[in-house]
Each structure stands twice: as C-alpha cells, then as structure tokens.
Amino acid sequence: xxxxxxxxxxxxxxxxxxxxxxxxxxxxxxxxxxxxxxxxxxxxxxxxxxxxxxxxxxxxxxxxxxxxxxxxxxxxxxxxxxxxxxxxxxxxxxxxxxxxxxxxxxxxxxxxxxxxxxxxxxxxxxxxxxxxxxxxxxxxxxxxxxxxxxxxxxxxxxxxxxxxxxxxxxxxxxxxxxxxxxxxxxxxxxxxxxxxxxxxxxxxxxxxxxxxxxxxxxxxxxxxxxxxxxxxxxxxxxxxxxxxxxxxxxxxxxxxxxxxxxxxxxxxxxxxxxxxxxxxxxxxxxxxxxxxxxxxxxxxxxxxxxxxxxxxxxxxxxxxxxxxxxxxxxxxxxxxxxxxxxxxxxxxxxxxxxxxxxxxxxxxxxxxxxxxxxxxxxxxxxxxxxxxxxxxxxxxxxxxxxxxxxxxxxxxxxxxxxxxxxxxxxxxxxxxxxxxxxxxxxxxxxxxxxxxxxxxxxxxxxxxxxxxxxxxxxxxxxxxxxxxxxxxxxxxxxxxxxxxxxxxxxxxxxxxxxxxxxxxxxxxxxxxxxxxxxxxxxxxxxxxx
Amino acid sequence: xxxxxxxxxxxxxxxxxxxxxxxxxxxxxxxxxxxxxxxxxxxxxxxxxxxxxxxxxxxxxxxxxxxxxxxxxxxxxxxxxxxxxxxxxxxxxxxxxxxxxxxxxxxxxxxxxxxxxxxxxxxxxxxxxxxxxxxxxxxxxxxxxxxxxxxxxxxxxxxxxxxxxxxxxxxxxxxxxxxxxxxxxxxxxxxxxxxxxxxxxxxxxxxxxxxxxxxxxxxxxxxxxxxxxxxxxxxxxxxxxxxxxxxxxxxxxxxxxxxxxxxxxxxxxxxxxxxxxxxxxxxxxxxxxxxxxxxxxxxxxxxxxxxxxxxxxxxxxxxxxxxxxxxxxxxxxxxxxxxxxxxxxxxxxxxxxxxxxxxxxxxxxxxxxxxxxxxxxxxxxxxxxxxxxxxx
Ligand SMILES: Cc1cc2nc3c(=O)[nH]c(=O)nc-3n(C[C@H](O)[C@H](O)[C@H](O)COP(=O)(O)OP(=O)(O)OC[C@H]3O[C@@H](n4cnc5c(N)ncnc54)[C@H](O)[C@@H]3O)c2cc1C
Numbered sequence: 001x002x003x004x005x006x007x008x009x010x011x012x013x014x015x016x017x018x019x020x021x022x023x024x025x026x027x028x029x030x031x032x033x034x035x036x037x038x039x040x041x042x043x044x045x046x047x048x049x050x051x052x053x054x055x056x057x058x059x060x061x062x063x064x065x066x067x068x069x070x071x072x073x074x075x076x077x078x079x080x081x082x083x084x085x086x087x088x089x090x091x092x093x094x095x096x097x098x099x100x101x102x103x104x105x106x107x108x109x110x111x112x113x114x115x116x117x118x119x120x121x122x123x124x125x126x127x128x129x130x131x132x133x134x135x136x137x138x139x140x141x142x143x144x145x146x147x148x149x150x151x152x153x154x155x156x157x158x159x160x161x162x163x164x165x166x167x168x169x170x171x172x173x174x175x176x177x178x179x180x181x182x183x184x185x186x187x188x189x190x191x192x193x194x195x196x197x198x199x200x201x202x203x204x205x206x207x208x209x210x211x212x213x214x215x216x217x218x219x220x221x222x223x224x225x226x227x228x229x230x231x232x233x234x235x236x237x238x239x240x241x242x243x244x245x246x247x248x249x250x251x252x253x254x255x256x257x258x259x260x261x262x263x264x265x266x267x268x269x270x271x272x273x274x275x276x277x278x279x280x281x282x283x284x285x286x287x288x289x290x291x292x293x294x295x296x297x298x299x300x301x302x303x304x305x306x307x308x309x310x311x312x313x314x315x316x317x318x319x320x321x322x323x324x325x326x327x328x329x330x331x332x333x334x335x336x337x338x339x340x341x342x343x344x345x346x347x348x349x350x351x352x353x354x355x356x357x358x359x360x361x362x363x364x365x366x367x368x369x370x371x372x373x374x375x376x377x378x379x380x381x382x383x384x385x386x387x388x389x390x391x392x393x394x395x396x397x398x399x400x401x402x403x404x405x406x407x408x409x410x411x412x413x414x415x416x417x418x419x420x421x422x423x424x425x426x427x428x429x430x431x432x433x434x435x436x437x438x439x440x441x442x443x444x445x446x447x448x449x450x451x452x453x454x455x456x457x458x459x460x461x462x463x464x465x466x467x468x469x470x471x472x473x474x475x476x477x478x479x480x481x482x483x484x485x486x487x488x489x490x491x492x493x494x495x496x497x498x499x500x501x502x503x504x505x506x507x508x509x510x511x512x513x514x515x516x517x518x519x520x521x522x523x524x525x526x527x528x529x530x531x532x533x534x535x536x537x538x539x540x541x542x543x544x545x
Numbered sequence: 546x547x548x549x550x551x552x553x554x555x556x557x558x559x560x561x562x563x564x565x566x567x568x569x570x571x572x573x574x575x576x577x578x579x580x581x582x583x584x585x586x587x588x589x590x591x592x593x594x595x596x597x598x599x600x601x602x603x604x605x606x607x608x609x610x611x612x613x614x615x616x617x618x619x620x621x622x623x624x625x626x627x628x629x630x631x632x633x634x635x636x637x638x639x640x641x642x643x644x645x646x647x648x649x650x651x652x653x654x655x656x657x658x659x660x661x662x663x664x665x666x667x668x669x670x671x672x673x674x675x676x677x678x679x680x681x682x683x684x685x686x687x688x689x690x691x692x693x694x695x696x697x698x699x700x701x702x703x704x705x706x707x708x709x710x711x712x713x714x715x716x717x718x719x720x721x722x723x724x725x726x727x728x729x730x731x732x733x734x735x736x737x738x739x740x741x742x743x744x745x746x747x748x749x750x751x752x753x754x755x756x757x758x759x760x761x762x763x764x765x766x767x768x769x770x771x772x773x774x775x776x777x778x779x780x781x782x783x784x785x786x787x788x789x790x791x792x793x794x795x796x797x798x799x800x801x802x803x804x805x806x807x808x809x810x811x812x813x814x815x816x817x818x819x820x821x822x823x824x825x826x827x828x829x830x831x832x833x834x835x836x837x838x839x840x841x842x843x844x845x846x847x848x849x850x851x852x853x854x855x856x857x858x859x860x861x862x863x864x865x866x867x868x869x870x871x872x873x874x875x876x877x878x879x880x881x882x883x884x885x886x887x888x889x890x891x892x893x894x895x896x897x898x899x900x901x902x903x904x905x906x907x908x909x910x911x912x913x914x915x916x917x918x919x920x921x922x923x924x925x926x927x928x929x930x931x932x933x934x935x936x937x
Contacts, residue, residue, distance in 0.1 A: 055724055057715075057726050058724065061727070082776070083710075083775075084730075085683070085684075085728060103724070103728060104726060104727035104773065104774040190732075505657065506656045536732075
C-alpha cells in the first residue's frame, strides 16, 4: 500500500498559494489568501492589541479573507484538511492572544462578511453577518427600521465576537444585552470526521449550542456566519449627555470613597426602577497622574426622548448640586452652542467641575451619539491589558480605599478603571437559563484598562493593572477562598468573557469565574464535546471539555 | 522456544543489588538522591562483541522524575541522579548526546492548556543533568506522548495524545527548546474512537517527518517548510483498526517498523523518498494469538532483529533484507506491562522498563539465536516509562 495522493494540492501548501488547475468558478469562490510573503501580511496577521502575537514564532502562517459564507466554509475545510489550527477573526479587537497567537496556523478573517439585512418594510427578522461593525449595524437598522440592537459602544467592534460573547452597552439597563434578543445563529462546526457542517441553531434546533452561543463566545465552537434577531426594540430618538469631573489635586480618601459608594448605591437602589433604566453612566477612575477622573452619562427616557430630564438631574444631584445661577462668574455660559441645554458650560479646572443653575447637558440624536467615532478598523492599535468584574452591590469602603490607594500610586500609572452602570432589564433571572450570560444580579460592570505603546513598558503596565485588581478583590467582601478575584458571592458575579483576561487562567476556578457556578459550564463542556469533538476551535481560555 | 526459556549459551545467575547512598549537593534544585541501586550485569564485561560503543549513561523517565545511571565499563549500573520533571512520558538525547529532551504528559503548562518539553544539558563526563528550560507546546497539545529530533539536531517534533497533533519546535544553539513554530492536527474517525490516542513520530530527513496516528489508522508524512512550518505531504493508510502507535528505525535507514497499539501486528515499510508513493509496505507480521497489543518496539543496530513487547512478553523477530519478519522467540519472565525498549549501540543488550513491576531490566541479546537471555534487574523505581542510552 502506498501513500494516498493528497486531496487538492492547494489544501496542503503552507504558503497558501493556490494551484493553477482550479476552474474560474472555483477561484471566484475561494477566499483571498495573504501569506507571509504578501506585503499585507504584517497588518493582516495582527489585531488591535499590539502585544500579540507574543513572539514572532507565534505568528500565523496565513490569513484567509472570506467574502461570503461559501468562502468561509471553503476556507475552514481547507484549513482543517491541511491540519492547521483555524482562528476566526471579525474585527481583531480581541483583548487577548486568542486569534493572532497561532504559530503557522490560519486566521480566518470574516470582516468582509458584513451584510446587515432586514425583512420587508423595516420588519424583522434582522440579520447581521459577523464582520458587521456595531456602528454600521446601528446605522443600517436605524435607516431600515428605526430599531436598535442593544450592543456595545465601539463603532468598529464586530458582531462575531461581540454578540456571541454577550454584548452590552449604553442600553443594557433599558433593553437588556444583545444576546437577550438573539433568535438564531448560523455557524460552521467541524464534525468527528473533520467535515465542516453548516448549522442554523435556535431554541428548537441544536438548542444547547444555541444557548452556548448566547454569551459563551463563538470561538469555542465554530465559525459564526450570521446572527438573526426576529425582533428588536425601537431606537431611541434622542439622548442627553452629561459629565462631572473631579480633580485629583483636591481628592481625599473620604471624598473618593463617597463618590464611589454614591455611584454604586444609585444603581443598586434603582436597579428595578424602570424610569431610571435609560441612564447609562460610566465612571472613569484614572490614575492620579492624569489629573482628573469623572463620570460620563448618557440618558434617554424609556419612550426614547429627553423631554423630561428629571431622572438625569436627580442622578447628577447625587454628586453635584448646582449653585445658584446668580453666583456664576461673568464668563459662565458664554460658550453656549448648538446642542447645549441651558447654554451653560462647566468649568473643569482647577477643582471639581461646577455647575450653576442647572446641570450642563448636551442633547443629540441617538443615532449620532451611537455612531460617532466613525469607521476604520484595520491596523492601528496599541499594547493593552484588560480585566473585568461584575458587582451586585455598591463599593464597600474597603474596596474603594483599595482602589484609592493604588490609583494614587505611580504603580498604576496609565490605568483606567471604568465602572459602568449595569442591570435593569439585564437582570432578568429567566435569562440565566436560556443564555450563557449568568450574571443577572449585577448593578455595576467594571473594566480595568491599560494602554501603552512601548514594549519596554509591558512589565510595568502589566504589574500595575494586576496589582490594582488583586487589591480590589482582596477585601473582606471578596470570597476568601478566591482572593484576588471577584468570585461569585453576595457581592460579586465574576468576570465577562468578552473582556477576557488570561491571568485568571492561573486559577483552576477560572471557568466558574466567567461562566458561574451553576449549570452553564457543564453545559458548555457538553456542547463543546458534541459540536467540536476534536477541539479544533481552541485558545488560551476556551472551554476545556 | 517456550516462554521463559532462553537460548543463551550462558547460564543466568542472579546478582543481589548493592545499595549505596550518595549525595548530590552540587545539584541544587533537584531532588536529593535516594539510595542508589547499582547492579552489576553478569555479562557486563563481556568482551568485544561489537566495535560500536557501549552505553556510558542511561536516562529513565519514571514517576515525576528522570533517573540518571552511570554504566561502568564492567557493565554495572549506578544511579547517580534523580531530577524532577512533571509526568515524563518520553525522552531522547540530541544527536550529539549533549542534551536530553523529555516530554511532560501534563494537561496544563504555565496556566495554558498544553503539555511541555523539558530540556537538560548533559555533562559529558559525568552524564549528570542540568535544567536548561521547559517549553510549552501548542495550545491544546496536552499530554505529549512521543518526540523525535531532526538528524541535524535543530528541530524537535512532539506528538500530543490530547490533541492528536504534531508540534514542531526549534532547538536553539544552546540546546534549549524554542517556542512552537507549527502544529499539525490530523482528524479522522478511528474504529476505536474511545481508545487512548498514542502517537509516535520519526524524522527521516531534517525536513521530513513521519507520524503514526492511532486515531486515524494511518502514517502521515509531513514536510518541514522553511525550517519552521509543517505541511501535510501525504497519508499512508494502515490496516483499519490497527491503531498504529509505535515507529522505529535505525538512524538514516529507509527500513521502518510500525506496530499497532490495539492489535499485535508489526509492519515493515520501506521509504522511497523519490517516489510518489513514499512508503511501501513490505511485510505484516501478526504475533501469535496469545500476544496482546504492542507497547514498544526497538530495532537492533544490525537491523536483523526487531524486539516488540506486549503486556507480558518480549518478542524477538528476525528481519531479512526484504523486510520480511519472522517470530523467533518470546520471553516472558514475569514481565508486567513493559513500557519501553532500547538496544545498546553495541548490539549486546536490550533494556526494558517494566512499568508495573517498577523495574529496569537488562537482557543479553544473542544475535545468532535471535533470542534474549533472562533479564537481570538493574534498578527499581516507580513507573518507569521510557529509557534512552548515552554512548558518547
Ligand atoms: C474599543 C472596544 C470597545 C468595546 N466595547 C464593548 C462594549 O461596549 N460592550 C461589550 O460588550 N464589549 C465591548 N468590547 C469587547 C468586545 O465585545 C470583544 O472584544 C469582542 O469579543 C470583540 O468581538 P470582535 O468580533 O469584534 O473581535 P475579534 O477580535 O474579531 O474576535 C473576538 C473573539 O471572538 C471570536 N470571533 C470573532 N468572530 C467570530 C466568528 N465569526 N465566529 C466565531 N468566533 C468569532 C474570535 O475568535 C475571538 O476569540 C469592546 C472592545 C473594544 C476593543
């Protein structure tokens, strides 16, 4: 018996060059291959987090740009047949090394699978392909049907990873998270014989896989080619934006603690107060070297208007009571401009921001606020590290002081701890059982972020963010058996898989940290075994079945 | 010949073990040395059977450690070092025998789901090991089962039972192992999908690798491209259900032997590198029905004898120039799950690790009779799984 002649030679060529005996029809359907010799490769083989690939040896061998679902299936089959590891990319915004650390493997890029469609006359179902950028999705659905996909805030983040990992944004309190609206997913899986299988999964077809894809991250199970939402909520008409900022120069531990507790307490106390669900607030806690930190707010009422801003005023009053307008300095308000309500402007420096008369707010149409920031999406980026935590209650004094201590120390230079309001409509306990986002009792969602450019700063920056995080979750309210992490207890609900953090893999309980202590992780393991029996789709934090 | 009988012209007498204790103060970081079992081979000082060198040192992978033995010119073995390493599953010396590489059959390394390779420097005169580095494999390449080194000593191929994949790693000029540069995964349904998936790998040139794949019942040929990537060249199917698991060949030889992990068959194959059908099946030997699945293979330097062990026996087969295999002998002698075999380069000894008995056994080879003398026990340790010999 001799060796079998290999299948089409092109499947076996590591350089990705295609052989010449393909028909024109075939060629049209083949993905575009960018191999290491291609001048596009240095850009194509990276994502936005320039820490990765971690070393040149980790670089992929090729990138396959897929333009349609057939391309995607062909590319995936080709890669499997060649024995290579596929990693799937929509935008390349992945926080960790999941995609581009793929030594001589293949990155399957679906950024050109970016169609956004809807039913006739602005009706459902609403369909998005994985390479669709959130900004484009918002615009398309707005134009087509005046509806909104309640999703994230970054224009260039794409549906592929974002939706399958949960997806939340400024409308999370008002409308829930993205996967709460998801009706079906088109996905290519690879069966026990190594054959690519296209599937449309929903509540009745492959229901466990469907649930897994509602927050369990697509990168565990296959290559997603589409998401369908049978219904979507109406797009808000307008929003009001506002901000308050605090001067680190005049900050004291007591004041800092008070600000944090007040912020968290508001959302804890108003979690089920529907009139307030239109508030999205993000408190950006910067290191002291940045000079200031603050709270940004975006508000719309449940009816999508901002005719009544009493809820927003009330929220802002918790931090800052406006002084009588009569006390305003002579130049206060001179810089009024279009969109400003009341014609005032805040005085940001020095000291904390101050308002006279009424709170300063900027009104804009919802679609402008949701899609500001434009397109782009290729190249660029910086070195970065992220961590996350869900909180069910406001900060304790000890937690706030732990953050104060680290943020006023040079060790955390460059760090931002973004504390987002959360909960409201998201906190529907029924969704624990039909999605893969079990965090349904949190009122705050935190993201620790650090960005830098120079590789020489890696050690310092990584240490800064790690130390701060460890300190924040080592207070008496943290689970004493899981110190240094926001492990599930009365106070915390773990971490968010769309903000992956490989540091957590040092703990053998990391799956529970992200997926909870209930039935979800066992389900994800079962789904993994069933739909990816060869563990084709894997990365540092993929489901370990 | 019946099990337990020997054709050896020499009588076998048992020697008692000499227990001594040494210390290894110079080897900070390694486990301190337990009592040494030094065994003198009764045949140790046998004269001039071969012009090829006799082994000077032996390295045995056992439970969580590597045991180093010095082999005296008179053939006695003395344990000189125990180095800890997690779950060693296979080990191999570099072609110049200056470095030892050990696969760690672990599920996680540095918090990632992968196995690892541990590199050691070997002291030329003492044979003692010094930790060099430990390198992770590709993600998902858990529980590595086997490794091979390219003839030029610059690359390491490692198979993973967990991922059924082959990893390629560079060996740096200082002998340390660099980061994985490529990984190839083979998929296919086996007749025994639930069976463990041992695999083995063999470099037949610096740029060509053969991997036996128990899950897919085939031998795959991989090309090393640009020194760092792997590309699948072709597949060579083996008998369905045979689960090929072991491969052996003399360095540079075109004659290869592959054994099934589930059935007691051995196939001889000839490499024909310039032919489109790269491998030619020469002969398929089925061991007698009482034999169980083969757990290790070793080829004699003369290429005229092949040794295979199953759960309780070591089988000796003659190999002729055409690769035809004939069973010559079976030796049982209380073997319990021998896990690996190695033949000394001088062709005089076969050493087996007996996992269940926790013993290292040495057999004198009689090439004329194609037989093995009953063994002497060289040493005891917990779960010895692999052995390699240093001759220079
Ligand atoms: C600037 C910025 C702002 C963000 N804002 C928010 C926010 O407001 N809310 C929020 O919830 N999250 C936010 N995120 C996190 C974001 O949701 C995740 O990074 C998300 O995973 C990105 O998905 P992607 O497809 O755009 O990125 P990619 O880097 O392409 O992919 C991320 C992960 O998803 C997998 N994946 C991508 N496409 C597919 C596919 N088609 N099939 C299978 N797996 C796939 C990848 O393999 C990878 O593991 C933000 C991220 C950034 C960088």
